[in-house]
Amino acid sequence: MIGRFRKSLAWRMALYFGLLVVVSLVLLALLGFFYERQTIRDAVFARLIAFRNVSRERLQEYFQERVGFVRLISRSREVAELLAFAVEEQASGGGAPEESGSRRYGMLAQRAHKRLSSDEAFGAFDDLVLMASEKLAVLYTSREGLQSVSNESAHAKRLKALEGVWKQVTKKKGPVLGDMAFYEPVGKVCFFIGVPVSDDHGTMSAVLVAALNIEHLKGVVEDRTGLGQTGDAYLVGGDAVLRTPSRFLAEGEVLKRKVETEAVRRVLAGETGEAVVTDYRGQKVLSAFAPLGLKEMDLADFDWGLLVEIDAQEAFAAVNRAAVRSVIVTLVLASLAVGFGFLTARRVAHPIRTLSAGASRVAQGDLSVSVEETSREDEVGQLISGFRSMLESLQSQTRQVSAGVNDLASSISQISATAVQLAASSSETATAISEITTTMEEVRQTARLAHDKAKQVAQRAEMLSQTAHDGRNVASEALNGLERIREQMDFVAENVMRLSEQGRSIGDIIDVVRDLADQVNLLSVNAAIEAAKAGEHGKGFAVVAQEMRSLADQSKEATEQVKQILSEVQRATGGAVMAIEQGNKAVAAGLDLGRRADEAIRRLALGVEEASDAAVQIASSSQEQLVGIEQLVLAVQNIREASGQNTEAARQLEGAVRDLERLSRALRDIASRVRL
Incomplete structure (x- = not known):
């Protein structure tokens, strides 16, 4: 086969023609593949960035709205009545509300607790905790009612989760968003909003802390509409630990699973951007990330990072299918090109073989060779x-x-x-x-x-x-x-x-x-x-x-x-x-x-x-x-x-x-x- 290929111009021309077509088609396919891949990559990143920005804005609005609502509650009559009842109870040394303290304070406190625990707006919180301003002590909780007043021994586990928020509020004397922690009275991971409670003279007299479990954030973070089957959005804290569930992890991994990826490192460094990275599963993903901006909102002395990701395999699936189709089309066109090249080469090679035989006789000294005239006007005829x-x-x-x-x-x-x-x-x-x-x-x-x-x-x-x-x-x-x-x-x-x-x-x-x-x-x-x-x-x-x-x-x-x-x-x-x-x-x-x-x-x-x-x-x-x-x-x-x-x-x-x-x-x- 190799000897025939070396001696046959027709076979060589057919192969060269086929290679030319194949190379041209491959180059066009590669250019198209890379262009389409880049286009899809830009489109996916644009979708991820838009989803990230919308989620970030929604989270910021949600936190601002929740903080505003907690501040509104702190200024409400119910909180004032409960605070007065707690102060009266402490002054009287404890005991049943009917036996110690004024009957009037007891009735007002019961009515305030009923409104706080039954109202739909007030019920949006998993727990409302009224705490003293001068020391770390719980005065009242909405989950336990009036029985929580002056019952300090029942609040030891609660104080562990609330201590950080209480310190920030007493130091800042303004609203504060606390980091997530496991809140034992609820039995779930919660985040906390603390605001100061001021008296008529503007002096801080207590601290009101609202506990909300992370289910409240699912409607914002876990809304993955438009992200496909592998799209994911989650929050990470400054310690690179999950603050909200991920699609590919159980809910129990929150506050346990540490996510150490390039995107997490960059977002914790305060960077906003997008990149193709390897996620915590070892999969290539397209990631758009940004800090949530809690420090800029003056709500916390820390910040969370928001990451929106989608698997690269899913993002580029259409490009990969197009690449397979391009390979099939290239092979078919290459076969047709080889056949057409072989036929064309045979028509060109026949008169050349005739001239080659005459040239061999001339080389041997026989100049009596005769060549017939031809009517062809192409290059072979000119030859x-x-x-x-x-x-x-x-x-x-x-x-x-x-x-x-x-x-x-x-x-x-x-x-x-x-x-x-x-x-x-x-x-x-x-x-x-x-x-x-x-x-x-x-x-x-x-x-x-x-x-x-x-x-x-x-x-x-x-x-x-x-x-x-x-x-x-x-x-x-x-x-x-x-x-x-x-x-x-x-x-x-x-x-x-x-x-x-x-x-x-x-x-x-x-x-x-x-x-x-x-x-x-x-x-x-x-x-x-x-x-x-x-x-x-x-x-x-x-x-x-x-x-x-x-x-x-x-x-x-x-x-x-x-x-x-x-x-x-x-x-x-x-x-x-x-x-x-x-x-x-x-x-x-x-x-x-x-x-x-x-x-x-x-x-x-x-x-x-x-x-x-x-x-x-x-x-x-x-x-x-x-x-x-x-x-x-x-x-x-x-x-x-x-x-x-x-x-x-x-x-x-x-x-x-x-x-x-x-x-x-x-x-x-x-x-x-x-x-x-």
């Missing part, structure tokens, strides 16, 4: 006409090729002889160019060596020029140093002369000091004489005269020492003056020699700079010469390469001519085998 034209053209070209092959053979012989001569000439040219290349290479090496030497000479000349420049700088600095030395020598000579003059002044001062010492010595002798004349009274003066003579002698000795030192200083100063004069002469001679050396170095530097410039010019000329030689060598190498390429081309040409000779012989053989 037949084209094959006929090709065959006629091929026959004509074959005849021309046979004639051209003979001419080609004679031309190739002439080209072959020319190619041999060209190859020999190219070889000789390549040899001569190779010798020239070798010579130019030697010239280039010589020029490179000359350039390197010139470059070295230029570098050394540059170094010598720098050295001469440094020598000039050193000579100039030496001359400046000698000038500074001469100035310092002059300054020293001047100071030494000044020192010599000051030494002579010091000698004059020493002579004066020596004369003073002689006079003091003479005075001391006179003082000693006068002291001797005075006797005992002149002894003290004699001691002073002796000390003065001693000081005069010491002054003379010190003066002699200073004079000797001063003489030595004067002699040293004279020697320094002589040395300074000789130094000045030596510095003057050094300055003269330095100036002559500076002039000689300057002339040497000029000569070195001229030699350096000449060396640089020589190096530049050798560089230009080397560049020219390099270019010449490169040109010769290019010529050598071109010559080699010409030689190789000549050899290739010679080989190509031989190949042409073989080809011409082969063409003659082929032309001889073709039948025209």
Whole structure:
């Protein structure tokens, strides 16, 4: 089957045509399926959203109406009469109403209890509980009547359910909706509405709590009209536990079954929306959800979530049935398409098989094939006409090729002889160019060596020029140093002369000091004489005269020492003056020699700079010469390469001519085998 499919165009065309139809129909069916599914999904969500919004509004209206009604009851005369009776009973300490409390209060309370328990409007509540405002205590319940007054022991179980509502009312001092809880006096799950009871002065005197079981909400939540067989609507609390029954759960699951789904998580987060989720049964459902809005209504400090759902299987049942019908229609149309394609392919394939047989004979060298003309004007007819034209053209070209092959053979012989001569000439040219290349290479090496030497000479000349420049700088600095030395020598000579003059002044001062010492010595002798004349009274003066003579002698000795030192200083100063004069002469001679050396170095530097410039010019000329030689060598190498390429081309040409000779012989053989 596979081999037939590969060899038969008709089968392939039929299959391709069928696949094309099937793919087209499948794509159309898929597009239609997804479009219809989306349309139905939007329609179902629109229905769920509408049901959710209506249910939400109805629940809000119901709670507001119930709260308003409880507030109306709290302001009624009956509640006031019952409250007065309860207060009177507590004040009297309990007992039967006939025996304790006023007879009048008892009659009013009985009449109020009768109206509250028998009236249809009042009877809409499962229980009405009147509680104290200052403490958690029950004053009256409509289910137990006047017997409940002051019977606190009977209210312990009731208080457990009412405690939360009582606390919220006493704190808020306004109406409150309490969460659902199991209310034991009723035996059912109830929700609670609490309102404050105020006296004539507006002060809260009691709390009225109404208990309603969840049956009251069934008319709103469980009205599933338009939701089909799997539609469901239920409430969940903030703890994700059911607050109303679900279609698929028993009523006893309320306040027990925890529903942890994506829709519940989102609605408890305060989100309003819709989504396809998995419900608590594990089924795919379309869910529309929204918070009930108890906080917004200022009825409670909590909120419940409202969820409206329908199974996805039921919602998309019509789409699934349409998908099955689309598959059946697609298979039928595909079968028809395959049959029609096969018939069409056979009509196309028959003339193609005829042309294929003729083409096989032409491939074997038989050009005597004949193809009949056709009256078809479609693509197959054009193919037949084209094959006929090709065959006629091929026959004509074959005849021309046979004639051209003979001419080609004679031309190739002439080209072959020319190619041999060209190859020999190219070889000789390549040899001569190779010798020239070798010579130019030697010239280039010589020029490179000359350039390197010139470059070295230029570098050394540059170094010598720098050295001469440094020598000039050193000579100039030496001359400046000698000038500074001469100035310092002059300054020293001047100071030494000044020192010599000051030494002579010091000698004059020493002579004066020596004369003073002689006079003091003479005075001391006179003082000693006068002291001797005075006797005992002149002894003290004699001691002073002796000390003065001693000081005069010491002054003379010190003066002699200073004079000797001063003489030595004067002699040293004279020697320094002589040395300074000789130094000045030596510095003057050094300055003269330095100036002559500076002039000689300057002339040497000029000569070195001229030699350096000449060396640089020589190096530049050798560089230009080397560049020219390099270019010449490169040109010769290019010529050598071109010559080699010409030689190789000549050899290739010679080989190509031989190949042409073989080809011409082969063409003659082929032309001889073709039948025209």
